[in-house]
Amino acid sequence: MTAENTIMINGNTLSFEPGETILDVARKNSIDVPTLCHLKRANPTGVCRICVVEVEGAHKLQASCATPAVAGMVILTESNKVIEARKLIIQLMLSSGNHNCAIRGHAGDDWTAFQLQVQKSDDSDELCPVWGDCQLQDLAYRYQVSSDPMLETQIPYPMETVNPFIVRDFSRCIQCGRCVQACNEVQVNLAIDFGYKSGATKIVAADDKPLKDSDCVFCGECVAVCPVGALVEKDARYKVRPWETQKVRTTCTYCGVGCQIYLHVKDNQVVKVTGVEDALPNHGSLCVKGRFGNDFIHSPERLQTPLIKENGNFREASWDEALDLVANKFSRIKNEYGSDSLGLLTSARITNEENYIAQKFTRATLKTNNVDHCARL
């Protein structure tokens, strides 16, 4: 290690590669610097400034996500100055909207009045829909920031609920811009951007149209990266709290990309689907079908028992009866007309193990190679 490619963070000398930011070096060495706007796989913007650090010799605190490491830098990530700055940022964010997480503070009637107003806006008597699953709330706890409002904030934009998948709650938006980057730099759907600058900023689609009338394709990448409660899955909002669910990792069942997903399960129901970050091939990204198209799992139309057709109508049957019937019919046709009068279409939807058994059954039991699937269709 030479001085040419080292910096010092909190008293530790650490090496860096050219092009790495202070944040990169800190993360590589398990030094926890909080971030909100920083989004992996996108260019850092430094807009939220929660990741500021103190760099010896610099006049101002530096956003670590956007400041390249320079040899010889001496950096403090949790100095008093840094902590004071972060507290101020957090408090400004908390008082900028409907952040009714009841973290601390709010003396006297202020809280009640605030809570009642938010409840009305949310049409719910619960705390924030992402309570317990919010990076701003986590930071407020970490730095023990009061949620007493610093200034009276009017939310100029109403909630958007007119599309089937995503609720856009501008009252909770901290304008970190992660959704804008996710849409433009990660998924490259180019559907949303910052609009109405200077004090009245809003994340807009097209010319401030509802998402459903814009270029939005409802991949939900914006929901996945929103650090607060501004973008939430419509179906899961207020219905699913993270501590009530278990996450099971599996592979998406739609196209051949094989996205890695978590099924969030509550009371034997899949209530939400998210992508597995840091896993190939999708790095957490999903499409509208994979993220929002899994209602079929619990559809009341699912087949539940074997059915046998009699006089043109189906009736329920036991497994024993149905399987005996199939086995007898196939055996009889095989004996009468030969094995090649039988065929099986296996499926590109079922598992490898099941496809293997399907062809083994056809070849070893039916004694024919008449097995295929819909690869051609």
Next chain:
Amino acid sequence: MAGLAAAFGSGAMTNTIADIEEADVILITGSNTTENHPVLSSFVKRAVTHREAKLIVVDPRRIKITQFANQWLRPNLGTDVAWLNGMMHVIINENLYDAEFVEKRTEEFDALRETVDKFSPETVETITGIPAEDLQAAARLYAGAKTGSILYCMGITQHTSGTDNVKSLANLAMLCGYLGVRGGGVNPLRGQNNVQGACDMGGLPNVYSGYQAVDNPDVAKRMEGAWGIENLSTKIGLKATEMIPKAHDGELKALYIIGENPLVSDPDLNHAEKSIANLDFLVVQDIFMTETARLADVVLPARCFAEKDGTFSNTERKVQRVRKAVEPPGEAKYDWEILCDISSRMGYAMSYANSEAIMEEIRKVTPSYAGITYGRIENEGLHWPCPNEEHPGTQILHRDQFTRGKGLFHAIDYTPPAEKTDDEYPLYLTTGRLLYHYHTGTMTMKTEGLNERAPESFVEISAEDAEGYSLKSGEIVKIASRRGEITARLKVSGKAVSGTVFIPFHFAAAAANKLTNAALDPVSGIPELKVCAVKLSKAA
């Protein structure tokens, strides 16, 4: 798949999905990538916008991905061999090809050169409608890169010349030496989650798992040993698209259909329905009462993916875990469990403790999967071939040599599509999927939000054609081919190019496949779902 296997010795995607982002030039053809493989399309879009990779899209519709393209070539339907030969004509004539690669790694180049020599850009223009100078520019763009990746899908394969189309793509990539390297390759995008796995596992009439030929007596003997039986058939079986006519003729008596809905997805549905009704016995095993299941004698309820342990193999040959998250409804069972039960009742006992036990058997009889255990893929899947437990898997195929040894050029002449437009049927019809639905809609149509986004079938038409017929967007129209007719709402769209209309095939109520042509590619048995001739009129 047959086309790639003939050229390279393996029919699968040569490179990985992540690899696409490293290509210098990407050629997409016959793939509506942003709608059918949305997450994969982001790799392409990022390569173009962040890395300034070049993108060439060749597609009959002005699909979304064309907005990211440096060049969009619009060929007449079913003329792919012609423009591909034309590109190679330019590349060879202008000496832009990788002579060293061609010399060392391939064979039959002279035959290719002789054939493509006939396909001057001007000749190609008369066949494809692609202006000669555009074709030249695309050829130079593709051949001028360090590496190039070709992505294709059913728009290439669902033609009577589908195998020829794929061989031509293989020719083009070999000519430029874009194989066995990162960011290169010929990459068929698989439309269904486990098409790759169904093929790998021997869900095909000509091969056992791992593409071991059924007509090879040595293979049959080995499988007989592994399975403890005798007399495995060495006669190649019927393809799905051959089973239907055989059912019609009465030669196929009984059919067992698992998780498929041919009564919406097959071409020329009226014929398919008659054929299936002609069977003595039909079993359908599915998660829903599909259009096909309604015709069955016995319907068996299966678990869906969220209720199963197992593996899927994705389009990049990566074997990944599927895990059970919830209990199945009612008495639904594993597909493998049902088949084992029937097999045992028919006198050949099959029984496994769980899916992992089946994978252990798969590994023993499938060399390309031999090294893949559940333990190894707990966190991260493995790309086959993976011949032993120490092997890291194979991300890029054909690195030092092709699976078949040398890459084989195929000299291919252009043959027009099976059906052409005429005075009675003056428009071309092509079919495909929409972003918001999946295949026959059995699953996606259970989500209200998806139905809200894409509620019904439609006929996509250019503004010019609509005007020609004096029809307005939103009107209900009748559309007919020589095989059937449907009614659907007209949708004037910038995606459509005059002379060609598009209908999504998801919707049983206005099934595009009542119109499509069942003419097959002679090798792959894939029907020509992407081209047929139709006529259009205002619905009465």
